[in-house]
Amino acid sequence: MQQSGREFHKPVRRAGEELDRLFGAHDPAEATRVAHSTATALLSRVRADPESEIVDRLVDFTRTHGIDDIAELWSRSPARSLPGALWNLYLLQLMIHRDPDTAALLYERGRVEITSVDPVIAGAPVPSGPDELVATVDRILRGVFDGDFAVALERAAAFSRVQASGATHVADDYEGTEPERATTLTTRAARLATIASDLTAAAALWRMDALS
Known part of the structure; x- marks a missing residue:
């Protein structure tokens, strides 16, 4: 699943070399253990005492530091x-922050075209411009740390499905005139749909106390 987010983040500085140095490239099980233990410790610590300042820093982490440090630990996880769910959430946030204009275009198109209740679940204002979409994705991520974790995952999944719908329909618009752009958008739609499916599954596992 890691490849589903490649479009949305800048290249990882060390491409996992730090984990390989610490645990050995021959021991992926140890790297996986560290990814799971850090994700669990982070979530448990903050949710047990969700101080506003700490949550603010976590929500703002990728804007300040990029996603490289998170990728070092979490991008290899299922x-x-x-850790895989947290990775997808940060990828989604980074996608919106890096290009809010395109994200807003795709979201609004998806909101108009989609027939499900996903726009309501996602909770973005109607209509949503770039600033509103950035604020929405930040609120969703904040809910991971100081709200119902499963609800945050479900909101992120709905948000992704609306974006995927918009990307699909905009790709159709460009199919005859700009096929390369249409292909890029179609790929983006497929990746967003995969992220949405994985986040929905993660939410169900969390509710069963089986997400680890």
Whole structure:
């Protein structure tokens, strides 16, 4: 599943070399253990005492530091695990922050075209411009740390499905005139749909106390 987010983040500085140095490239099980233990410790610590300042820093982490440090630990994890779910959430946030204009275009198109209740679940204002979409994705991520974790995952999944719908329909618009752009958007839609599916599954696992 890791490849589903490649479009949305800048190259990882060390491409996992730090983990390989610490635990050895021959021991992926140890790297996986560290990814799961850090994700669990982070979530448990903050949710037990969700101080506003700490949550603010976590929500703002990728804007300040990029996603490289998180990728070092979490990007190799299965998508339907706790570190994998957190990784997908940060990827989604980074996608919106890096290009809010395109994200807003796709979201609004998806909101108009989609027939499900996903726009309501996602909770973005109607209509949503770039600033509103950035604020929405930040609120969703904040809910991971100071709200119902499963609800935050479900909101993020709905948000992704609306974006995927918009990307699909905009790709159709460009199919005859700009096929390369249409292909890029179609790929983006497929990746967003995969992220949405994985986040939905992660939410169900969390409710069963089986997300680890």
